[in-house]
Structure formats: structure tokens, C-alpha cells
Amino acid sequence: NSFCTLLVVPVAMPTSPSLSSTSSSTSLSVSASESESSFAASVTRIERGDDEEPEFVDGVPDELQCGICLGVAKVAHVTEECGHLYCRDCILGAFDIKKACPYCREPLTDKGIRKSVRAQREIMALTVNCGNAKHGCEETCTLSDLERHMERCQYAKIDCPLRTYGCDAVISRKVLCEHLSACPVAVRLSQGDAALEHEMAIHQRANRGQFIWKIENIQSRRGQACSPGFMAHGLKWCLRHIPAQGGVFVVPVGHNKRASFTLTIFNTNQDNDVTDFDGGWPAAKTSWGFAKFTNPERLGTPGFVVDGCATVGVVMHGLIDD
Structure with a gap:
């Protein structure tokens, strides 16, 4: 049956009371939660976002391996009745298919599977190689220290x-x-590149969540220009510059939602930045923004155009209900 696909070649499984004991103090529960978080972070940082398993210097003892995937038990969980250890996701997935221990087929209830504080602590104490070993790092550390090491590793x-x-x-x-x-x-x-210094200054003072777009050749270009897409409220948007109108407009991409927003054109002097807010995007419009936002008079004012480019930023506020 389908449950058989979850069975694995038998390995030495824990039978000691230490893994099946139900007693644990509040402080141990906190430690387990912290170690789960640290373990998950350590695993995912091994290869710049890849979730491959860390390289354990002396391997993983059989009693700390998951009885389903045979890897180190991630967020270790143990069965109450028979004391067999699994990854949390592995055992919960198996439990959804059949209410029995995958190793010995002992019947299980939803309360018969719990976190194993002791196993998690032992796993976090295992020695691992640095995730940058293939780049030349020869350091080793405990799994609990791996994330801290990776943050300072000179081979990262x-x-x-x-x-x-x-x-x-x-x-x-x-x-x-x-x-x-x-x-x-x-x-x-x-070399004192004024355009680059201006761009860096803008990014340093930009508001959190503000999308920044540098409009190139803004005074000489005749055709429309669109920014790269950006995400806000789980939806994609872009900015459109229409030279004939001197306008910068917000455009929904792949949807017809509307939102209030703040649009800013940056000046080399922060005190001269110009900001407009709109909270009344008309329902009939497929885009909305400000005509004459980049009018010739404004662009002719010192500080708005640097090396032929003007830089604008948009902050998307709340969605407007239809």
C-alpha cells in the first residue's frame, strides 16, 4: 500500500527512556524552540539559501537520524509509545497517511508525537564543517554555532x-x-562622480519600502519609458514616464487593483525634493499619477537632473476598495 513507500531500511533506533520520556521543564522548552530556529538557519545558510544538510565531521549517530529520510532529524520529534525519532515534517507527513509509527507500525494518536528536547540538544552539539569548506575554510564548530561562524567566515x-x-x-x-x-x-x-554620489545619497535617504527608479535621458527622450516591475501588497506594479505629459504614472501589472501612493522626485539637495500624494485613484483608470510632475521648469531647476537622469521614488500605501 501507499504507506509502504514511507518505510525505510531499518537502522538502529533509540529505545532509551531519555528519548521517550515526557518530562521537560519550561526552560528546556525554550531552549528547544531556540535550537529549532538556529538549526533551520544553519541548514539554510550552508549554500547561500540551499537547504542541503550540513557536513557532520563524525557523521550522525544512528539514534539521531530520522527513521524516514535517514538524515539528521530536523526539528526532532519522537513517538511516545515506541520512542522512534523522526524529522517533524517527515513524521507528520507519514501520520497523515497512516496513524502508525513508520518503523515498527505501533499505532499512534495525534498526541503520541512530540518534540524531543534531548535529541534536539544532542543534534545541536554535533560538530560540522563550515559550509564554505569547498572554498577553503578548514574551521569546524558545533551545529549551534554554525550560523554565527558563517556570518563572519572569511571564505564566504x-x-x-x-x-x-x-x-x-x-x-x-x-x-x-x-x-x-x-x-x-x-x-x-x-574620482568624484557626481551622478553616482547623487544616486547613493538618494538610496541612503529613501523611505523603507520605497521603489527607486532612475529615468535616463529624461530631457531628450521623446518616447515613453517604463520602470522594472516592483512588488507591493503582494501585487506587481511599475512606473511609466510619458514625456509629452511630463508625467509619472503608477501602472498595475497583471491585475486591476488600485492603491494610494506617494511619488517623489529627488533633488541633490534633500530639502528641495518634491513629493505628491494621491489617495483617490479613479475606478475607471488603468493607471494613475501626476501630469507635469517632470515638467520642463522643474527639470530645469538645479539638482533634479544629474548626468541626464532624474530619479523618482514611489511608496505604495493601502489598496483602494472597489
């Missing part, structure tokens, strides 16, 4: 801190200073 691959401004390099943390000495964006900054 990181994006150039100037990625937002055009550098796509991915480098080891240990060569960051060397990279910045030759990074094309850093070189532009060292």
Missing part, C-alpha cells in the same frame, strides 16, 4: 557592497578590501 561568498550601484562581483569576504581597491563603482566614487 558575498556580493560587492556597491552592487546596488552597478557592481555585480561576487567575492570571498577575505578579499573584500582588495576588490574595493579596483571595483569600478568605487573608482568612480574616488
